[in-house]
Amino acid sequence: TANPRFTVTYAGGIEENYGVKVLIEAAALLPNIDFRVCGRGSYLEKISTIATANVTLPGFLDQESVANELMSADLLLNPRPSALDFAALSFPSKLLEYLATGRPVMSTRIPSIPPELEGAFYYITQETAEGLAKAIQAVADLSKAARDGFGATAQRQAVDSFGEAAVAEKILAFWACFR
DSSP: OOOOSOEEEEESOOOGGGTHHHHHHHHHHOTTSEEEEESOOTTHHHHHHHOOTTEEEEESOOHHHHHHHHHHOSEEEEOOOTTSHHHHHOOOHHHHHHHHTTSOEEEEOOTTSOGGGGGGSEEESSOSHHHHHHHHHHHHTSOHHHHHHHHHHHHHHHHHHHSHHHHHHHHHHHHHTTO
16 A cells, blocks of 8 residues: 655665765654665664664665665655765766656755756755755645656756767767767
């Protein structure tokens, strides 16, 4: 049966410096929202001791199971702290994977988000547990139609900018420089 509660899913490395500690702290502030934290990492053992009842830890999943987790979520989350040095140097592939689902995505404003995707995310403006909880609650308070519309628009942006056809065009243009 379908879960009538709003569900937030994170899939990726379970590391404190990826924002997972703040995610778990925010979950404690939102007992009426379910959180699914999928993956593996050095912070998993700690999470299992501090997580509240609304947090589920499915563990490391195969590709099909991850896809099912992402597609069943109401909101996909990237809580990576934007001030960390590596946040400016890497655009997490997780964000493109999230956008490909058509589900709404929330992220910190990491500096590596390309301009083409600037409007594709709900943003976390305060990177604290309270700020994350407030941002998640604001999205949960939107209508399902509004969230679904936002997710579909973001998916189109991602495909138009980084889908196979867009990437092929960029590669062809690059190679044309050498002819």
